[in-house]
Amino acid sequence: MNINKPISRRKALKVMGLGMLAACVPTLPSFGKSPKENEKKTKRLIFYFSATGNSLYIARQLGGDEATLLSISQEIHNEHPDYEAEEIGFVCPVYCFIPPAIVQDFIARSSFKADYFFTVGTYGAHSTIFPEFVDDLAKKHGFQMNYISTIQMVDTYLPYFNMERELADPKLQRIPERVATVLASINNRENYIQEVTEQDRMICDGYYRMSGRDRQRPTVTRSEKIVFATDDCIGCGVCTSVCPHGSWKVIDGHSVANGECENCLACVHNCPKKAISIIPTPPEPEEANRNARYRNPNVSLADLIKANSQK
Known part of the structure; x- marks a missing residue:
């Protein structure tokens, strides 16, 4: 290699930038x-x-x-x-x-x-x-x-x-x-x-x-017992990303619940097609309004995916 060969201004700036980045890395916060x-x-x-x-x-x-x-x-x-x-x-x-x-x-x-x-x-x-x-x-x-x-x-x-x-x-x-x-x-x-x-x-x-719920862990159950994806499901996978237990999978273009469930209803509320419904569990009633869902207006779907995704 010819160490005396001049380099272009663009390449020099690139090298300088990489050096500055390397110098900054040790000061970055240790997330996780x-x-x-x-x-x-x-x-x-x-x-x-x-x-x-x-x-x-x-x-x-x-x-x-x-x-x-x-x-x-x-x-x-x-x-x-x-x-x-x-x-x-x-x-x-x-x-x-x-x-x-x-x-x-x-x-x-x-x-x-x-x-x-x-x-x-x-x-x-x-x-x-x-x-x-x-x-x-x-x-x-x-x-x-x-x-x-x-x-x-x-x-x-x-x-x-x-x-x-x-x-x-x-x-x-x-x-x-x-x-x-x-x-x-x-x-x-x-x-x-x-x-x-x-x-x-x-x-x-x-x-x-x-x-009749357990007083210490009243909401813990199996996801397939309380929620399911209707025919309106488009297989987008949002439910797989917002579930804190990672209990949803998309199989053949359709979401399927199978795993531990917190009963938090993140999957139900965040489905963009309102395609996830709750299975009635007596003595509890059916959903009060199947067409109404909620996410805090100050929080984005991306925020909840980042918080809960198990992928």
């Missing part, structure tokens, strides 16, 4: 690794689980520009689930008055170290015993919650709730104010566990007596 592996201690770390975007939206509001947000659907596969930050928070929907099973499992298998812990649950109709359950869950696994609260949003459980009516409910107008209140409390590191009333307990007990 626990915060303790980074040199600088994370200030606020928020774990979230979201099927229709409500909890992801709230996590973003509570995190602002400086917090690190991690999807529980992805982090549950972390082989070294040791997390450390100044503040650690959890944001998730309320399923049958408690956290989804995947959230419980993630907390059970992980180690957390922080000066301040908080949890915010998003719910539609009733949150009842959620704060108490989360408080006990944390203690069981070696840490103490400092703050637990809930934020009422639309209820996305289609057998009982018509999304058109939910979207017209005045309660949506109160969300910004409620978010601001919760955020201020967390920023001030307030110690607060939302009260669980006797009426809350009565509602919860009545539901479990009526439904």
Whole structure:
């Protein structure tokens, strides 16, 4: 090789650019690794689980520009689930008055170290015993919650709730104010566990007596038992990408459910053709409105795919 041969200006710029990129690589954040592996201690770390975007939206509001947000659907596969930050928070929907099973499992298998812990649950109709359950869950696994609260949003459980009516409910107008209140409390590191009333307990007990569900893991089931793709399915594969358990497959151009199910209904709500329906499971009714689906307007389909895809 002739090392004295001149090179073009374009080639020289390309070489310089590659050198600058190489120099920058070591400073890039280590996505997918626990915060303790980074040199600088994370200030606020928020774990979230979201099927229709409500909890992801709230996590973003509570995190602002400086917090690190991690999807529980992805982090549950972390082989070294040791997390450390100044503040650690959890944001998730309320399923049958408690956290989804995947959230419980993630907390059970992980180690957390922080000066301040908080949890915010998003719910539609009733949150009842959620704060108490989360408080006990944390203690069981070696840490103490400092703050637990809930934020009422639309209820996305289609057998009982018509999304058109939910979207017209005045309660949506109160969300910004409620978010601001919760955020201020967390920023001030307030110690607060939302009260669980006797009426809350009565509602919860009545539901479990009526439904016969398991009180620890009420929504865990097999996907083929509760959802199916109708003839309107075009085999686009969106359901395969938003399912937190990866329990959908496209076979011969048609989506087929077969695997563990969180009953989060991400597949149902995010199907672009509204081609996924719920199989009625007595005593629960059929869908309130088969033509109405929901995704938080501040969250994109791409956001949910990134959060939940198991591919």
